[in-house]
Amino acid sequence: MTAAPSWIDTIGQIFRLIPDLAEPAEVQSSLREILDDPTVEIFWWDWQRECHVDVHGGEAPTEIPGKVVTLVGYETRKVGAIAHDAKLLERPEFLDAFVPTMRIAMERDRLHRDLVTKIAELKSSRTRLVKIADDERRRLERNLHDGAQQRLTIVLLALRRLEQRVADDIELEPIVSAAREELQDAIADLRDLARGLHPPRLAQYGLAAAVRAASLRASIPVELDFELDEEVPHEIAVNAYYVCAEAVTNTVKHAQANKVWISIVHSDDSLTVDVRDNGIGGARIDGDTDSTGLAGLVDRVEALDGTVEVVSPVGEGTRLVARFPIARAG
Numbered sequence: 001m002t003a004a005p006s007w008i009d010t011i012g013q014i015f016r017l018i019p020d021l022a023e024p025a026e027v028q029s030s031l032r033e034i035l036d037d038p039t040v041e042i043f044w045w046d047w048q049r050e051c052h053v054d055v056h057g058g059e060a061p062t063e064i065p066g067k068v069v070t071l072v073g074y075e076t077r078k079v080g081a082i083a084h085d086a087k088l089l090e091r092p093e094f095l096d097a098f099v100p101t102m103r104i105a106m107e108r109d110r111l112h113r114d115l116v117t118k119i120a121e122l123k124s125s126r127t128r129l130v131k132i133a134d135d136e137r138r139r140l141e142r143n144l145h146d147g148a149q150q151r152l153t154i155v156l157l158a159l160r161r162l163e164q165r166v167a168d169d170i171e172l173e174p175i176v177s178a179a180r181e182e183l184q185d186a187i188a189d190l191r192d193l194a195r196g197l198h199p200p201r202l203a204q205y206g207l208a209a210a211v212r213a214a215s216l217r218a219s220i221p222v223e224l225d226f227e228l229d230e231e232v233p234h235e236i237a238v239n240a241y242y243v244c245a246e247a248v249t250n251t252v253k254h255a256q257a258n259k260v261w262i263s264i265v266h267s268d269d270s271l272t273v274d275v276r277d278n279g280i281g282g283a284r285i286d287g288d289t290d291s292t293g294l295a296g297l298v299d300r301v302e303a304l305d306g307t308v309e310v311v312s313p314v315g316e317g318t319r320l321v322a323r324f325p326i327a328r329a330g
Contacts, residue, residue, distance in 0.1 A: 007093035010034060014098075014105050022109055024055035031102070037085060041067070044110055045078035052081050070095070072103045080106045123303070149190050156183050207237040211244050211262065218248055218260070225263040232271055236324045239300045240264065240273050243322045246297055247275040255279025255318060269326055276319040283312035283320075294320065 017030040028042045043052040043060040052060035068086045073079040088094045159180040166172040202210035208226045215222035244262055251257050257279030265272045285294040285308060294310060301308045301322045312318035
């Protein structure tokens, strides 16, 4: 005949049978197994609703027929409650050792689940902020194209006509020509700004064409290497484009480099963007006020469950690798 397990063994099973990040129903199921009682119920204290809730989130009843409710918590803080057979109270080990240990397990579980929830909320918030920023870029691009850019073009056409009329005027012709050239340059700057806000080539021709067009406008040579066998999901393509654009901008501003290499590889389950330069190195992504402008890329990539790695030893250039996971259909 097998001896009944001691309370020491019973208490030891709490952390062995209740897994980390267990769902409430799993905790209750494990507790029933530990106490060998399929009718045991467990409740958590809900701080927002100021009541105990069951494993499904419903408010706990004030009385449970045939059960004794033992509160689980500290003198200054409620954790939960256990509804169990009254016979357990006859064993001093239950209140002296089992309940305090269960308190730790329940609080650990609640804190873990709260942390997971907060992380999910943070990720969702970050994703919304990135999407809002991209939508705002599109809106500004449309407003610039349909508003200021068109109005300035109308003024440019008028200046060109005026330039023709004063072509023989030694005094006025240079003034009008200079004004026309300045306006042309301003329109070109505005056009480049609009392209930078939301490149039209990205939606029309895809990621490779958009990055290639942007590289041609860079002030230093950019060497490209693409392995894109199929269409990249639009949201990932947008953020991969901005990783390339902002990394190159950062290189031009801070790296003192004379060349940039960009590699984009699309595999079965991920897209990898690799940007490196031959500059002075020393780049960081810690968001410090002295950092070199890469911190904003992290939000973009991590909002899509991606990762960013920067290797930038002083004097040896900088390499930034961003990886975006791609969910497969089916």
